[in-house]
Amino acid sequence: MTVVSRHYVLAAGGTGGHLIPAFALATELVKRGHHVALVTDSRGAAIPGKPDFLPAHVIPAGRLGGKNPLNWLRGLRAIMEGRRMALRLFESFQPSAVIGFGGYPAFPAVIAAHKAGLPTIIHEQNAVLGRVNRFLADKVDAIATAYREIARLDPKHEGKVHLVGNPVREDVLALREQPYPPFTEDGLLRVLVTGGSQGARVLSEVVPDGLAMLQPALRTRLQVTQQCRAEDIDAVRQRYASHGIPAELATYFEDMAERLADAHLFIGRSGASTIAELTAVGRPAILIPLPIATDDHQAANTREMVEAGGARAIRQPMATVPNPANYDGDRRNQMLRQQAGLFHDMAKDICRQIQAIAQDPHSLGNAAHAAWNCGYPNATSDLADLVESFGAAPLMDVIRMGGAAPAAAGREATA
Missing domain, CATH: 3.40.50.2000 (Glycogen Phosphorylase B;)
Structure with a gap:
């Protein structure tokens, strides 16, 4: 030809x-x-x-x-x-x-x-x-x-x-035919957490606390890898240390495909490339759409994967988006209290969703297969x-x- x-x-x-x-x-x-x-x-x-x-x-x-x-x-x-x-x-x-x-x-x-x-x-x-x-x-x-x-x-x-x-990157697509990493009742639960420049801050606030709320039988088996904003990384490291959860933190991982290959569970935003990579590889996810995304498209992106059983979605309240540092006095204190309450509720929701999706090796493996079936x-x-x-x-x-x-x-x- x-x-x-x-x-x-x-x-x-x-x-x-x-x-x-x-x-x-x-x-x-x-x-x-x-x-x-x-x-x-x-x-x-x-x-x-x-x-x-x-x-x-x-x-x-x-x-x-x-x-x-x-x-x-x-x-x-x-x-x-x-x-x-x-x-x-x-x-x-x-x-x-x-x-x-x-x-x-x-x-x-x-x-x-x-x-x-x-x-x-x-x-x-x-x-x-x-x-x-x-x-x-x-x-x-x-x-x-x-x-x-x-x-x-x-x-x-x-x-x-x-x-x-x-389309996804070739190094990610190459992982599609690799089996889901073994997850046993007493083995490690490897969690990968990432967020874009607008999304990493709320994940840094709520994910460590949500993981800390897990039942001890699951919490003591956690191994976390999280991408954080540079200005948040020290506070996140202290958060995980206070909860006794081992976590590897960085502002950027050059070997993200390898991190995804090793992960049992992903937590993060639901941008188009993220969804494409999760479904290409077949990784179950807790998805938290960016609430200020144009036309709420990140929430729409989660629908197919959630309906298939490969992911669970948690909505971030719009009230958590403004930065209290931009305000003064009573208004700032009021916003801080409000956000603290909303972050706590989100952390509890993350805990509930992880407990549901990782309650046993079969449920997590089934979710991984459902995510894989959504891939192109x-x-x-x-x-x-x-x-x-x-x-x-x-x-x-x-x-x-x-x-x-x-x-x-x-x-x-x-x-």
Whole structure:
């Protein structure tokens, strides 16, 4: 089979949630003999983990929103400048298709591709269609999704939908065929706790206390690994020491895949990449969605895994989000008392959920299998197949496939 080399542009916002699947797709497309370029913002161009072979083109990424007309004007100007820069890139790079992964930098790139008559695809990592992807849904040729049910998706676009899953890092996907680590009635219970920059603080407050409330038969078997914010790590270390719970703490673990492989239970936020990795490997979880996530998408992300029996979800009250340090006097003291009570309730809930999910080796193992069944191990290759089906001339597909040209090459999207 002769492989025809094409050019593709991937456009993504500068966060890991948008870029991890973009990097996975880029790696797969390059393996298939294609050339790939990335359009992002300055954060995305500098983010750790970007493949060396992937050139990054930084374009302006304006936001449209708010009540101030000047903000709208500035946002529109940035979008139009980003679109002009993307069009210049397309003239020299000649992409066969442009794939957006959400985030504001994806918007000008995809609308530029639409203007240029290029095939366009968007990938939605969350269970709620993101704001940028909602703007683009009417213009693109296909919508790739990571969940069977996607909120905020207009029914008129359902014919464009392709369920592929959310691509994960290769080192994580390689763990899928490894067995769940043995968990016996008298063996260690290894717990992995992580949270994003906005989420680690509440986990640092409530998880140590929740673990301390476990029945002694389970508490004395704990071995905790927790990722903390730098400003919280000393206090968290003291918390675990006061409870007599062994814990390894760090602000960053380079070997996170190995930590996940060893873990019996995960506790943390429910961002799209986190859910994708938990289900790829098959690890049961206590999920605490970020309450201020746009459109409450982290709560939506938990639904499929919870319904399958692979996770349990705990809601964080919005009242725990404000930082009391930003207030003075009686108001600050009132907030501290309120948060202390809410943190205590969350810790008790964590204790109850762990007791329920880890009451015996069979229940924890069953939850791990349920999480594994929710995974999409072929997400990267399925997304690459979808991408390759767009933008090819019939003659190119004859060469690529070694046979007759398919009818309407890749232009019919199926749900």
